[in-house]
Amino acid sequence: MRTGQLYRQVRDRFRQAGLATPDLDARLLVSAALGVPVADLVLREDAEVTQEAAARAGTYEKLRLEGMPVGRILGEREFYGRRFFLNAATLEPRPDTETLVDAVLARTDPQQTGIMCDIGTGTGAIAVSLLAERPGCRMIAVDLSEEALQCALRNAGHHGVGERFYPVCADYMSCLRGGLDWVISNPPYIRSSVLAGLDREVIQHDPILALDGGDSGLEAYFHIVTDAASLLKPGGGIALEIGFDQAGDLEKQLRHHGFVAIEIIRDLSGNDRVAVARKA
Structure with missing residues (x-):
């Protein structure tokens, strides 16, 4: 079998199964099975596929058709132009969360120094991306x-920011003392009552701890905003990813704790995605 034939077979099965992105999924999985860059698939159209590589592609195809996301199959996911390793305890970083990184970068100088804190860091995708773009900053990563x-x-070591990345195992910011310049988080914000209705690729493969926001979907925000109000320096920033219908509740909470300059930022789909504010 040749590379082009293998790719088209996998792609066509994914199309028949009604996958949302069959062509992309096939390219990613076949290129990984062959051990070549995605861009080289076209160049290798007529190259012979070894039995080992074909078998590996078959395994990947089967897992994908069973509902496992591509990132879980490969053990990594791209975020903000970088590849991040995953494990069973981490949420797969989503493109929408890049809006959160963009919001912080737009409100900091490239020469910014200081201490940021990422609550519920997971893969470290947000923290590592910010450290890579702001080389003068240090990051406390809490999970x-x-x-x-x-x-x-x-992931921090892989992307060369490990010396400025400080992992802390804790519940929110309970063990921190203050002096923070930024608090950033993509916390669990899905209401417990709707978890069962999520897409099977999410509910079966992402950790519930990273999804379940309690009965209101707002429980994590109560902790984070309260802690941030006492731990941020005056003028320090807070940036939170939010659900599409949570902006009003977050604005009230931020005002209650003395935050000012509150902004709600929409993602590329036009949904409210990030709340940003400053400590007075």
Whole structure:
């Protein structure tokens, strides 16, 4: 079998199964099975495929058709132009969350120095992306899961920011003392009552700890905003990813704790995605 034939077979099966992005999924999985860059698939159209590579592609195809996301199959996911390793304790970083990174970068100088704190860091995708773009900053990366922190530390080292990345296993910011310049988080914000209705690729493969926002979907925000109000320096910033219908509740909460210059930022789909504010 040749590379082009293998790719088209996988692609066509994904199309028949009604996958949302069959062509892209096929390219990613076949290129990984062959051990070549995605861009080289076309160049290798007539190259012979080894039995080992064909078998690996078959395994990947089967897992994808069973509902496993491509990132979980490959053990990594792209975010903000970088590849991040995943494990069972980490949420797969989503493109929408890049809006959160953009919001912080737009409100900081490239020469910015100081201490940022990422709550619920997971893979470390947000923290590592910010450190890579702001080389004068340091990052405290907090997560309740030691397994997630191990993954985040691996990603920080892989992208060359490990010396400025400080993993902390804790519940929110309970162990921190203050003096922070930024608090950033993509916390769990899905209401417990709607978890069962999520797409099977999410509910079966992402950790519930990173999804479940309690009965109101706002429980994590109560903790983070309260802690941030006492731990941020005057003028320090807070940036939170939010659900599409949570902006009003977050604005009230931020005002209640003395935050000013509150902004709600929309993602590329036009949905409210990020709340940003400053400590007075």
